[in-house]
Amino acid sequence: MSKRIDVTNLNVYYGKFRAVEDVTMTIEPRAVTAFIGPSGCGKSTFLRTLNRMHEVIPNAYVEGEVLMDGENLYGTGVDPVRVRRQIGMVFQRPNPFPTMSIKENVLAGITLNARRLSTKEKDEIVERSLRGANLWEEVKNRLGLPGSGLSGGQQQRLCIARAIAMQPDVILMDEPCSALDPISTLAIEDLIQELKQTYTVVIVTHNMQQAARVSDTTAFFNIAGTGSPGKLIEMGSTEKIFSTPDVKATEDYISGRFG
Amino acid sequence: MTSTTQAAEASSPPATSLQGKPRPGDRNFAATALGAGIFILVILAAVTAFLLIQGVPGMLADPADAPTTLGQSANFWDYVWPLAFGTIWASILALLFAVPLSIGIALFISHYAHRSLASVLGYIIDLLAAVPSVVYGLWGSTVFAKAVVPIYAWLNANLGWIPLFGGQVSVTGRTILTAAMVLAVMVLPIITAICREVFLQTPKLHEEAALALGATRWEMIRMAVLPFARPGIISGAMLGLGRALGETMAVAMVLSATGVVTIQLLTSTNPSTIPANIALKFGEAGYGLNVNVLIGTGLVLFVVTFGVNALARWIVSRRSEFSGAN
Ligand SMILES: Nc1ncnc2c1ncn2[C@@H]1O[C@H](COP(=O)(O)OP(=O)(O)OP(=O)(O)O)[C@@H](O)[C@H]1O
Numbered sequence: 170m171s172k173r174i175d176v177t178n179l180n181v182y183y184g185k186f187r188a189v190e191d192v193t194m195t196i197e198p199r200a201v202t203a204f205i206g207p208s209g210c211g212k213s214t215f216l217r218t219l220n221r222m223h224e225v226i227p228n229a230y231v232e233g234e235v236l237m238d239g240e241n242l243y244g245t246g247v248d249p250v251r252v253r254r255q256i257g258m259v260f261q262r263p264n265p266f267p268t269m270s271i272k273e274n275v276l277a278g279i280t281l282n283a284r285r286l287s288t289k290e291k292d293e294i295v296e297r298s299l300r301g302a303n304l305w306e307e308v309k310n311r312l313g314l315p316g317s318g319l320s321g322g323q324q325q326r327l328c329i330a331r332a333i334a335m336q337p338d339v340i341l342m343d344e345p346c347s348a349l350d351p352i353s354t355l356a357i358e359d360l361i362q363e364l365k366q367t368y369t370v371v372i373v374t375h376n377m378q379q380a381a382r383v384s385d386t387t388a389f390f391n392i393a394g395t396g397s398p399g400k401l402i403e404m405g406s407t408e409k410i411f412s413t414p415d416v417k418a419t420e421d422y423i424s425g426r427f428g
Numbered sequence: 429m430t431s432t433t434q435a436a437e438a439s440s441p442p443a444t445s446l447q448g449k450p451r452p453g454d455r456n457f458a459a460t461a462l463g464a465g466i467f468i469l470v471i472l473a474a475v476t477a478f479l480l481i482q483g484v485p486g487m488l489a490d491p492a493d494a495p496t497t498l499g500q501s502a503n504f505w506d507y508v509w510p511l512a513f514g515t516i517w518a519s520i521l522a523l524l525f526a527v528p529l530s531i532g533i534a535l536f537i538s539h540y541a542h543r544s545l546a547s548v549l550g551y552i553i554d555l556l557a558a559v560p561s562v563v564y565g566l567w568g569s570t571v572f573a574k575a576v577v578p579i580y581a582w583l584n585a586n587l588g589w590i591p592l593f594g595g596q597v598s599v600t601g602r603t604i605l606t607a608a609m610v611l612a613v614m615v616l617p618i619i620t621a622i623c624r625e626v627f628l629q630t631p632k633l634h635e636e637a638a639l640a641l642g643a644t645r646w647e648m649i650r651m652a653v654l655p656f657a658r659p660g661i662i663s664g665a666m667l668g669l670g671r672a673l674g675e676t677m678a679v680a681m682v683l684s685a686t687g688v689v690t691i692q693l694l695t696s697t698n699p700s701t702i703p704a705n706i707a708l709k710f711g712e713a714g715y716g717l718n719v720n721v722l723i724g725t726g727l728v729l730f731v732v733t734f735g736v737n738a739l740a741r742w743i744v745s746r747r748s749e750f751s752g753a754n
């Protein structure tokens with residue numbers, strides 16, 4: 170299930186503007202990789218290129234290579250829709266579909282595969298996914314109610330359940346806790362620890378403690394100034410990045426002496 | 429202004445510095461808004477009063493007192509029923525054509541077309557709304573009606589066993605189906621414009637949620653855009669329906685009406701509609717209770733329109749807990 174991602178010389182452009190320059194990195198399977206860096210350095214942009222979600226934005230394109238277990242996501246004939254079914258994404262703000270019930274939300278991706286599922290299979294998927302997102306106990310008695318009636322933290326876990334219902338290989342999370350209170354944040358962090366048993370997890374965060382708590386590997390991105398592209402400055406085991414980074418800028422950023 | 433403020437500051441003790449005076453801008457705005465709200469209610473009340481005072485005598489009239497209108501009917505209800513049926517029937521048919529087409533055009537503009545093409549298309553649709561209804565009437569009765577005659581003949585010959593397409597096919601093409609299609613063209617712009625607006629307002633968040641699950645563009649539209657836009661689509665359709673129900677000139681010019689109640693779409697015996705009937709009869713109705721009868725039919729139309737709007741509101745509110753409001 171869990172797959173490794175190799176990125177080679179990746180550049181990301183919004184029209185003429187180069188937002189991310191020349192990133193080369195390896196994202197290990199069964200581990201959590203955290204992206205940190207100042208605002209605007211291209212963390213979200215880069216993350217979205219890992220499941221081709223940047224293509225939703227007009228004029229955005231990439232140069233370079235992204236291999237998932239050796240298969241180029243940008244190879245000719247590769248369907249971005251298929252890529253996204255294997256690489257799930259969780260967004261900064263919880264976004265359950267407001268017109269769907271909790272159960273329908275969990276099944277939203279599955280039903281896209283057009284395969285007819287029996288009620289029993291559906292119920293199993295719903296329970297497994299909600300359990301996987303540590304949400305089952307809280308919602309098992311109100312699966313038919315709208316997903317938007319849950320608290321922010323529950324909604325975010327619902328979105329995670331929706332993503333893992335697809336049984337993806339990789340889960341990308343863009344600041345999944347930034348709209349949540351500390352308790353919900355802890356619940357999600359615990360969940361991330363469990364998810365990495367099964368999936369490759371990539372998380373963007375502005376919270377240094379969070380990166381230190383949940384990740385095995387940390388990648389630091391930076392920009393020279395506004396208008397210049399973001400670059401990968403340093404990447405290594407979280408322990409090393411947070412104690413003895415090789416680059417001065419990384420140390421400055423982590424210790425809060427940034428800018 | 430400045431000097432009074434300074435004077436006020438100077439004279440007021442610091443203990444009351446948090447107390448504020450109502451600002452004139454706020455007060456004026458509140459008064460204007462309230463006035464506008466009351467004005468609308470007054471207008472509505474005045475129209476209702478007019479319809480009731482002038483219409484009710486017509487509704488109770490003896491056919492002998494209103495020969496031009498009620499001449500061939502037993503009473504007012506006997507007279508108004510085919511008209512009310514025709515009005516609703518033509519309008520519903522028009523919506524059946526217009527709503528799917530409008531949704532399609534609006535989706536094309538909002539989610540498929542390149543931005544420059546989308547704006548040109550939007551502009552053209554808006555232009556359609558600016559064409560006066562007499563022009564549609566002229567076009568419908570002289571050009572369009574003739575053009576559809578062969579199609580009607582074919583439908584009648586091959587699908588005549590379906591009651592809708594049965595009967596003796598019209599040779600002029602000026603049938604209720606033609607009128608409904610002309611109406612559809614007329615209500616298309618307003619429904620399209622509203623659908624386009626609500627489609628564009630779909631939160632990016634939900635569109636991206638669908639796409640990130642591996643939805644194709646059409647699946648994304650079904651999953652995120654259409655459910656979100658559902659109340660807006662219904663409102664748009666109801667606005668279109670309101671216009672179709674009240675449309676006068678185009679129907680009066682296109683439709684060859686005989687005042688029957690039938691669901692056959694292709695024959696030359698068609699129900700008329702209330703507004704078209706008022707326009708056609710008004711000139712010769714200037715004596716007795718004829719005018720009151722016509723106003724009475726107007727009252728019926730008013731009630732029908734009102735009922736349609738209430739129904740639409742009810743549909744929109746029925747699943748409001750699942751609405752886009754998050
Ligand atoms: N849709 C877009 N069109 C054009 N430029 C964009 C777009 N989205 C982002 N950018 C630009 O790309 C650069 C990187 O943005 P990005 O959102 O990836 O940064 P980030 O590291 O995620 O920041 P934050 O931490 O604030 O989320 C910024 O300069 C931004 O202005």
Ligand SMILES: [Mg+2]
Pocket residue numbers: 212213214343
């Ligand atoms: Mg970001």
